[in-house]
Amino acid sequence: MSGNTFGTLFTVTTFGESHGPAIGCIVDGCPPGMELSEADIQPDLDRRRPGTSRHVTQRQEPDQVEILSGVYQGKTTGTPIALLIRNTDQRSKDYGNIVESFRPGHADFTYWNKYGIRDPRGGGRSSARLTAPVVGAGAIAKKWMFEKFGTQFFAGLTQLGDIEIPFQAWRHTSENPFFAPSADQDLIARMEDFMDALRRDGDSIGAKIEVHATKVPVGLGEPIYDKLDAEIAFAMMGINAVKGVEIGAGFKSIRQRGSEHGDEITQQGFLGNNAGGVLGGISTGQDITVSMAIKPTSSIRVPRQSIDIHDNPVNVETFGRHDPCVGIRAAPIAEAMLALVLMDHALRHRAQCGDVPKQPIGI
Structure with a gap:
């Protein structure tokens, strides 16, 4: 199976299946030469791991990361770094009723038709469980970017179904089970009631995630086909269940006039950030701002029409432990993917333009 490696100079190749x-x-x-240990990686995995609240899958995985190579005496050696996360709480019997049928909205149908075989246990390779090693790799990129440039990454849930979450501060994402950047307890209670009702119904819902990177160096990105914003969108679409990506103003740009959308520039800097930190595919030095639409989880208890591998009509009802909203645990995943893109482009920029003298601004 191809398509398992991300990046150009800083690359990540994932392996494994949900129930392997x-x-x-x-x-x-x-x-x-960068100091690195499991302690640098584990906090982000703890944020992503299942079973942390009643609103997410109750699969109990500690997601303890092991570094198998690429680190000696506490420092990276420049050789491949192998990260391993053992699966400890698989319940493959929960998927016995869908071995020969396809869940509507899931990759079951396409995997079967492409490869002629699929692993139905928890979705196999198509499971969102495979985002865990990506978060581990992203933690390495986040540390390098922070030490090199002071870059930091923040993400949170800004919409749950019809419930919009006004932004207050990133610090609030660690204070509630939704990674919401809000301290509004009435809003959090409303979201909890909504999720409790959704779980009772056996259904699922979509969400919106926003992710920002601060103190991003100027000049990252390659015209024309490796534009920074294009590669960010490519990376975010690689996250399970993401169906839409916006950079900066995104689709709001449709209603804006050029006099409003174009961010004016002064000697003190830009007066706005409709561009989301990217112009002409190259970073401006402003915050990178990205938002993503995440579809409802496909594995639900509500009976749905489908077919089996013999083309017979069936009703599919999925049992087992699933996230009624995969967006709730997506914030650390979005941070990780943005970090992977920026680190890869930082290394590419250093390789091509590291010794290019900076020209004075002016005509």
């Missing part, structure tokens, strides 16, 4: 013995990744291209 383990999942993990190989991170290649990390510069040598």
Whole structure:
């Protein structure tokens, strides 16, 4: 199966299945000499792991990461870094009724038709469980970007179904089970009631996630086909269940006039950030701002029409432990993917333009 490696100079190749013995990744291209241990990676995995509240899947996985290679005496060596996360709480019997049928909205149908075989246990390779090693790799990129440039990454849930979440501060994302950047307890209670009712109905819902990167260096990105915003969109669409990506003003740009959308520039900097930190495919030095639409989870208890592998009509009802909204745990995943893109482009920029003298601004 191709398509398992992300990046150009800083690459991540994931492996494993949802109900296999383990999942993990190989991170290649990390510069040598950076201090790195499991303690640098585990906090982000703890934010993503299942079973942290009643509003997410109750699969109990500790997601303890092991570094198998690429680190010696506490520092990266420049060789491939292997990360391993063991699966400990698989319940494959929950998927016995869908071995020969296809869940509506799921990758079951396309995997079967492409490969002629599929692993139905928890979705196999198509499971969102495979985002765990990506979060581990992203933690490495986040540390390198922070030490090199001071870059930081923040993400949160800004819409749950019809419930919009006004932004207050990123620090609030650690204070509630939704990763919502809000301290409005009435709003959090409303979301909890909504999710409780959704779980009782056996249904699911979509969400919107926003992710920002601050203190991004100027000049990251390649014209024309490797534009930074294009590669960010490509990365975000690689996250399970993402169906739409916006950079900066995104689709709001449709209603804006050029006099409003174009961010004016002064000697003190830009007066706005409708561009989302990217102009002409190259970073401006402003915050990178991205938002994503995440579809409702496909594995639901509500009976749905489908077919089986013999083309017979069936009704599909999915049992087992599933997220009624996969967007709730997507914030650390979005941060990780943005970090992977920025680190890859930082290394590419250093390789091509690292010794290019900066020209004075002016005519």
